[in-house]
Amino acid sequence: MEEKEISQAVIGRLPRYFRYLGELKDQGVERISSQELSRIMHVTASQIRQDFNNFGGFGQQGYGYNVEYLYTEIGKILGMHKKHNLVIVGAGHLGQALANYMNFERRGFLIKGLFDQDTSLTGMLVRGIPVRPMEELENFILENEIDIGVLTIPKEGAIPVSKRLVKCGVKAIWNFAHVDLDVPEGVQVENVHLSDSLMKLSYNITRFEKEQR
Amino acid sequence: MEEKEISQAVIGRLPRYFRYLGELKDQGVERISSQELSRIMHVTASQIRQDFNNFGGFGQQGYGYNVEYLYTEIGKILGMHKKHNLVIVGAGHLGQALANYMNFERRGFLIKGLFDQDTSLTGMLVRGIPVRPMEELENFILENEIDIGVLTIPKEGAIPVSKRLVKCGVKAIWNFAHVDLDVPEGVQVENVHLSDSLMKLSYNITRFEKEQR
Numbered sequence: 001m002e003e004k005e006i007s008q009a010v011i012g013r014l015p016r017y018f019r020y021l022g023e024l025k026d027q028g029v030e031r032i033s034s035q036e037l038s039r040i041m042h043v044t045a046s047q048i049r050q051d052f053n054n055f056g057g058f059g060q061q062g063y064g065y066n067v068e069y070l071y072t073e074i075g076k077i078l079g080m081h082k083k084h085n086l087v088i089v090g091a092g093h094l095g096q097a098l099a100n101y102m103n104f105e106r107r108g109f110l111i112k113g114l115f116d117q118d119t120s121l122t123g124m125l126v127r128g129i130p131v132r133p134m135e136e137l138e139n140f141i142l143e144n145e146i147d148i149g150v151l152t153i154p155k156e157g158a159i160p161v162s163k164r165l166v167k168c169g170v171k172a173i174w175n176f177a178h179v180d181l182d183v184p185e186g187v188q189v190e191n192v193h194l195s196d197s198l199m200k201l202s203y204n205i206t207r208f209e210k211e212q213r
Numbered sequence: 214m215e216e217k218e219i220s221q222a223v224i225g226r227l228p229r230y231f232r233y234l235g236e237l238k239d240q241g242v243e244r245i246s247s248q249e250l251s252r253i254m255h256v257t258a259s260q261i262r263q264d265f266n267n268f269g270g271f272g273q274q275g276y277g278y279n280v281e282y283l284y285t286e287i288g289k290i291l292g293m294h295k296k297h298n299l300v301i302v303g304a305g306h307l308g309q310a311l312a313n314y315m316n317f318e319r320r321g322f323l324i325k326g327l328f329d330q331d332t333s334l335t336g337m338l339v340r341g342i343p344v345r346p347m348e349e350l351e352n353f354i355l356e357n358e359i360d361i362g363v364l365t366i367p368k369e370g371a372i373p374v375s376k377r378l379v380k381c382g383v384k385a386i387w388n389f390a391h392v393d394l395d396v397p398e399g400v401q402v403e404n405v406h407l408s409d410s411l412m413k414l415s416y417n418i419t420r421f422e423k424e425q426r
Contacts, residue, residue, distance in 0.1 A: 011416050015409035019391070042393070078412045079419035093313045097306030101407070103391070109411055148414065171418045174411065178232070178316065180255070186425075188417040190410050194314070196228035197403050198322055198387065199291045201361065203224050204401040205384045206292035212399075 006054050013051055014078055016041070021071035033064035083108045085145055086174075089161050090152035091116035091124070091131045094176060098150060099126045112144045117157070141168040148172045155179035219267050226264055227291055229254070234284040246277035296321045298358055299387075302374050303365035304329035304337070304344045307389060311363060312339045325357045330370070354381040361385045368392035 020041055024032060034052075038045040052058050055077060058070050075081065086104075088095045091114050098104070099111050114131045116122075121131045132140065140146070149165035151158050151173060158177030165173060172188040175181055181189055233254055237245060247265075251258035265271050268290060271283050288294065299317075301308045304327050311317070312324050327344045329335075334344045345353065353359070362378035364371050364386060371390030378386060385401040388394055394402055 008413075011413055012409075014416065015406070015412040016393075018412065019409070077416065077419075079415040080412070082415070082419070084415060084418070093306065093310035097310045098407075100306045103408055104411060107408060107411065109415075147418065171421070172414050174414055180229075186421055188414055188421065190414040190417075192405065192407070192410055193228070194311075194405070195316055195320060196225075196232070197405055198317060198320065199228040199231065199293070200221075200224055201385050201387055201401055201403040202292040202295070202297060202322075203227065203290065204403075205297070205360065206290075206295070208384070208399055208401065 010051050010054055013043075014074055017048075017051070018071065018074045018078060018080070021067055021074065024067050025071050029067050031064045032067055036064070080108060083110060084148050085110050085112045086148045086150055087111075087113040087115060087137070087141060087144075087146050088150040088152060089115045089134075089137070089165075090150075090176075091118075091121050091126065092152060095150070095152035096126050098152065099129060109148070112146060113140050115140075117153075137164060138168050141165070141170065146170060148174060150174045150176070151181075152176045223264050223267055226256075227287055230261075230264070231284065231287045231291060231293070234280055234287065237280050238284050242280050244277045245280055249277070293321060296323060297361050298323050298325045299361045299363055300324075300326040300328060300350070300354060300357075300359050301363040301365060302328045302347075302350070302378075303363075303389075304331075304334050304339065305365060308363070308365035309339050311365065312342060322361070325359060326353050328353075330366075350377060351381050354378070354383065359383060361387060363387045363389070365389045 020037070034045040034048045037048055055073070058065055058073055086109055088099055088111060095114065099114055104111065111129060114126055114129050115134055115137055116131050117134045119133050122133050124131045147170055149162070149170045151161060153161065155178045158175065158179050159181060162173055162175070162181045162183060166183055166187055170187070172190070173181060173183065175189055175191045176194070178193055178195055180191070183189055233250070247258040247261045250261055268286070271278055271286055299322055301312055301324060308327065312327055317324065324342060327339055327342050328347055328350055329344050330347045332346050335346050337344045360383055362375070362383045364374060366374065368391045371388065371392050372394060375386055375388070375394045375396060379396055379400055383400070385403070386394060386396065388402055388404045389407070391406055391408055393404070396402055
């Protein structure tokens with residue numbers, strides 16, 4: 001398959017395809033047409049075909065796609081066959097919520113360490129993982145081949161901590177802090193800005209009410 | 214201002230403008246050009262102008278935009294001058310994390326109630342808010358003029374609970390359950406699919422490694 005630049009919008013839709021195909025596979029569905037997939041996913045069939053064409057089209061022949069094949073291929077594209085080692089920095093409620101979320105492990109995202117600058121939390125166990133003090137961060141990352149750092153700390157600390165993570169060679173940062181990080185090229189950042197998401201909801205409520213008037 | 218259909222991509226960028234403008238305002242900056250805003254936000258100046266043109270352009274004259282005016286106007290568009298009453302369904306780690314997050318209150322999103330089907334949690338206080346049993350959901354929503362329901366429950370329960378919320382007239386659902394909801398037109402849904410976000414990160418790591426070879 002030829003490599004070409006694929007837009008982040010397309011990438012952003014892949015996990016959803018992966019999720020639906022996983023469910024179809026679990027239900028024992030063997031083949032599915034883009035029309036059927038369109039109906040259950042509420043996206044147009046042409047959107048689906050366009051998205052899949054970015055990856056060579058996955059060979060829809062005769063009656064639709066082979067579900068298992070499509071699931072496996074999209075999984076490979078997403079890197080789901082690989083394991084990733086994570087540390088969570090910030091053992092507050094959100095950090096603990098993420099550490100407790102078993103689904104990540106099932107997808108190959110292994111939470112190896114939990115860090116917090118509040119030393120009164122040191123040693124507290126979250127799903128068997130002890131909270132460690134921040135000065136152990138660098139050694140822990142190197143010794144445990146951590147490739148993803150998760151930031152669940154207030155925005156003030158996020159930039160300095162992101163620099164420490166980058167210095168230790170993490171490949172990616174999953175950022176819940178309400179600030180944009182400035183990392184070198186090659187370090188991937190995925191932001192989950194919860195307040196932004198709520199504001200978008202607020203916009204859409206306001207917008208709909210205006211339309212109704 | 215004429216109303217027209219504005220893409221969700223533009224809407225999705227508004228909270229980020231709002232955040233940066235709020236910081237500039239706090240720093241005492243009075244005017245800013247699209248070039249300067251472009252530099253600090255790492256988006257092109259033409260993107261900024263295009264985005265703002267959707268809302269009439271906010272009158273950039275001479276040297277740049279008036280920061281306070283722009284902040285206020287974008288805030289109005291986002292509905293930030295209104296208060297929203299929320300209930301959180303699911304008082305597990307994530308639900309508690311959200312209930313504890315003070316920033317939402319500052320933005321006018323008031324968490325009024327917390328519900329869980331696990332009755333052993335009934336009465337537990339999270340930032341002063343007691344967890345209530347699910348059978349009180351409907352009455353509580355009606356009595357407290359709740360307009361946003363937050364789902365922090367496993368995907369199995371999400372669809373039935375979303376139907377109950379819709380029946381009581383909530384205007385929007387902030388959905389953290391790993392499933393797509395099917396709600397009537399006019400009910401706004403904003404999904405935060407954390408696994409999807411992690412998979413996107415995984416894709417970008419894999420992609421970058423391939424490019425380096």
